[in-house]
Amino acid sequence: MSDDPVGPTIRIVLVDDQELVRTGLRSLAQRDGDIEVVGEAGDGRAGLRRVRELRPDVVLMDIRMPQLDGIAATEQLVADPDLAEVRVVVLTTFDEDADILAAIRAGAAGYLLKDVAPQDLREAIRTVAGGDSLLSPSVTTTVLDQLGARLATRTRPELLEGLTAREREVLERVGRGESNDEIGSSLFISPATARTYVSRLLAKLQARDRSRLVMLAYESGLVTPGDP
Numbered sequence: 001m002s003d004d005p006v007g008p009t010i011r012i013v014l015v016d017d018q019e020l021v022r023t024g025l026r027s028l029a030q031r032d033g034d035i036e037v038v039g040e041a042g043d044g045r046a047g048l049r050r051v052r053e054l055r056p057d058v059v060l061m062d063i064r065m066p067q068l069d070g071i072a073a074t075e076q077l078v079a080d081p082d083l084a085e086v087r088v089v090v091l092t093t094f095d096e097d098a099d100i101l102a103a104i105r106a107g108a109a110g111y112l113l114k115d116v117a118p119q120d121l122r123e124a125i126r127t128v129a130g131g132d133s134l135l136s137p138s139v140t141t142t143v144l145d146q147l148g149a150r151l152a153t154r155t156r157p158e159l160l161e162g163l164t165a166r167e168r169e170v171l172e173r174v175g176r177g178e179s180n181d182e183i184g185s186s187l188f189i190s191p192a193t194a195r196t197y198v199s200r201l202l203a204k205l206q207a208r209d210r211s212r213l214v215m216l217a218y219e220s221g222l223v224t225p226g227d228p
Contacts, residue, residue: 008034010034011036011058012037013037013038013039013041013051013054013056014041014059015041015046015050015061015062025037026040029060039054044073047059047061047068052080052083055083055086058089060125061074061108063094063103064094070090074106074107078106088107088109089125090108091112091114092114093113104214109128109132109209109211110124132179133211133214155220156220156221160222166187167197167204169187171222172222175223180192183198198210
């Protein structure tokens with residue numbers, strides 16, 4: 001049964017050192033016809049070459065690989081201005097706080113465990129390709145708690161300078177991990193309006209994606225560990 005995809009084909013590159021894993025991911029990702037695997041690589045260094053050559057929409061990046069690990073490869077990819085439109089989803093078997101935080105700090109737009117359901121994998125690719133960020137539900141709370149605990153000792157309220165009161169409210173909600181629908185419901189605005197505010201925040205704060213906004217919400221002290 002189809003997930004009823006819409007929109008143009010999403011081009012992805014798979015970077016994983018296990019050929020069997022890449023084969024499985026390719027089959028699962030392409031099932032509905034709106035996602036196409038345009039390239040593969042078995043290590044981070046080769047993955048960077050393929051991404052620079054193919055300019056995909058999304059990269060599924062393993063963490064533990066030879067030559068160059070997925071965190072370092074993501075950092076280099078995000079730092080390349082020619083690849084500004086490419087989004088990275090870190091996909092791994094490891095559910096470890098340090099890895100999750102490192103992936104977000106490196107600029108990954110999402111983090112999923114390899115036991116994710118096939119339909120959820122495809123939806124994750126579509127979500128990231130559409131400009132949003134994501135974390136596996138099983139790690140979202142851990143990420144936010146750990147992130148807040150590590151950043152709470154060095155808050156930088158000056159990061160909020162230039163933001164309107166409403167923009168600060170939206171940033172706070174983003175920092176708590178809320179979706180546009182949830183932000184809209186919380187602030188009594190439409191999801192479309194919430195998305196517009198998020199876009200403004202990305203531009204004003206020079207943030208690559210929503211994951212970076214989460215970090216900024218904690219770094220500024222707008223959100224602190226234990227906030228409801």
